[in-house]
Amino acid sequence: MFSAVASPQVACGLNHTLVVSADGTMVWAFGDGDYGKLGLGNSTAKSSPQQVPALSGIHIQDVAVGAEHTLVLSSTGDVYAWGSNSEGQVTPES
Numbered sequence: 001m002f003s004a005v006a007s008p009q010v011a012c013g014l015n016h017t018l019v020v021s022a023d024g025t026m027v028w029a030f031g032d033g034d035y036g037k038l039g040l041g042n043s044t045a046k047s048s049p050q051q052v053p054a055l056s057g058i059h060i061q062d063v064a065v066g067a068e069h070t071l072v073l074s075s076t077g078d079v080y081a082w083g084s085n086s087e088g089q090v091t092p093e094s
Contacts (some may be wrong), residue, residue: 013037013065019049024060024075027052035068037083055080 009020015039016031028049036043039052059075060062067088069083081090 009063011063011065013070014067015068016065018052018063018065018070018072020060020063023061027055027060027063027072029070035066035084037065039070039072039080039082077080 008022011018011020013031014086016029016033019028020026020055027039029040030046030049031038033043033045034055038046038050039054040046040050041054045065055072058078058080060072061075062073064071069081069085070078071090074080083090085091
């Protein structure tokens with residue numbers, strides 16, 4: 001699957017992983033799906049990489065993951081976050 005992806009960016013959490021293509025146009029997620037941290041619209045675990053459909057058409061610049069959450073930065077500066085918010089890591093109080 002990733003043989004055609006030159007120098008992808010990989011971010012690993014406690015039990016989940018995200019991979020961003022080198023050109024920032026595709027994002028895959030796999031691992032434990034608790035709290036929806038894979039960004040696939042459910043909490044189902046995935047043993048093989050699944051493309052994250054919500055990010056289709058968005059150019060991704062960076063990705064970071066924590067134990068139970070995921071953060072994605074687009075090239076336009078928008079931040080997308082999902083997963084557990086137990087400590088305000090996804091939607092901090094202002």
